[in-house]
Amino acid sequence: GQQVMQIPQYQHVQEGEDFTTYCNSSTTLSNIQWYKQRPGGHPVFLIQLVKSGEVKKQKRLTFQFGEAKKNSSLHITATQTTDVGTYFCAGMLKGGSEKLVFGKGTKLTVNP
Amino acid sequence: DAGVIQSPRHEVTEMGQEVTLRCKPISGHDYLFWYRQTMMRGLELLIYFNNNVPIDDSGMPEDRFSAKMPNASFSTLKIQPSEPRDSAVYFCASSPARSGGRETQYFGPGTRLLVL
Numbered sequence: 001g002q003q004v005m006q007i008p009q010y011q012h013v014q015e016g017e018d019f020t021t022y023c024n025s026s027t028t029l030s031n032i033q034w035y036k037q038r039p040g041g042h043p044v045f046l047i048q049l050v051k052s053g054e055v056k057k058q059k060r061l062t063f064q065f066g067e068a069k070k071n072s073s074l075h076i077t078a079t080q081t082t083d084v085g086t087y088f089c090a091g092m093l094k095g096g097s098e099k100l101v102f103g104k105g106t107k108l109t110v111n112p
Numbered sequence: 113d114a115g116v117i118q119s120p121r122h123e124v125t126e127m128g129q130e131v132t133l134r135c136k137p138i139s140g141h142d143y144l145f146w147y148r149q150t151m152m153r154g155l156e157l158l159i160y161f162n163n164n165v166p167i168d169d170s171g172m173p174e175d176r177f178s179a180k181m182p183n184a185s186f187s188t189l190k191i192q193p194s195e196p197r198d199s200a201v202y203f204c205a206s207s208p209a210r211s212g213g214r215e216t217q218y219f220g221p222g223t224r225l226l227v228l
Contacts (some may be wrong), residue, residue, distance in 0.1 A: 043205075099157060
């Protein structure tokens, strides 16, 4: 079935270092969404990418959607302790389904 | 808006007991999703509804799980009988109707279920 693979599973960084998480789908996606879940919290929507090759920025966060619409990445520049949490990508299949397939997430810890 | 509301927030029960989880979606949202989150399997979609009608229940693990949405403002996920392997965090999420693209999902705070 449809799978969305996300790496790395864990990432430990020093405050100020950059961080990147990668997402790959076995099939072409209609769009991809990114969510952040703080420890003990629930997933919160960050952004949605729809177009092939799309790049979006939110302050220190940069999101990319691959040309083939099968992969995506989230890059955080100069991490802060407030960036701690698990980042999930979630792909939506082409063809009209509203079903999101979530990656396993990348858990980010930031040492001050 | 109060956001998606789930109850209870925590549930501890014994194996074999019936468990009912409740969800109130954001008013006006047409889609409702039930997810289960565990360390081993991550975030899994169990079932989703559109306008109160179940659309895809392929993620429901087995017949012990059932979900209903009797009206636009209420849904339940029932496990009967419960087993220890059902221990997880269960999230409900809702989404507005499509408007030319796919919509974001708004998650509730989750119900942390422990089956002893």
